[in-house]
Amino acid sequence: MEELDMDEEVRPEFPCPYCYEDHAVASLCAHLEEEHPFEPHAAVSVDTPADLIGAVFAFFRWVERMKFVLRFVWLIWELSSC
Numbered sequence: 001m002e003e004l005d006m007d008e009e010v011r012p013e014f015p016c017p018y019c020y021e022d023h024a025v026a027s028l029c030a031h032l033e034e035e036h037p038f039e040p041h042a043a044v045s046v047d048t049p050a051d052l053i054g055a056v057f058a059f060f061r062w063v064e065r066m067k068f069v070l071r072f073v074w075l076i077w078e079l080s081s082c
């Protein structure tokens with residue numbers, strides 16, 4: 001029987017964005033919560049590929065918000081320095 005080989009599931013691994021350790025999707029989520037609790041997307045739980053896509057979109061929304069905030073801060077700073 002060669003079923004043992006077939007049962008071996010290929011688990012894609014993703015590097016942690018903060019310390020570059022490789023983790024499976026589920027353990028990366030746990031790792032982020034345990035090791036990097038203060039990072040922006042630590043609270044996002046990634047269980048399925050759809051969650052992963054959602055997390056990526058949430059991250060880009062966060063980046064867009066930060067760009068908006070930075071532009072606003074820069075504008076205030078620019079106005080106050082005149």
Ligand SMILES: [Zn+2]
Nearest residue numbers: 016018019035
């Ligand atoms: Zn890490």
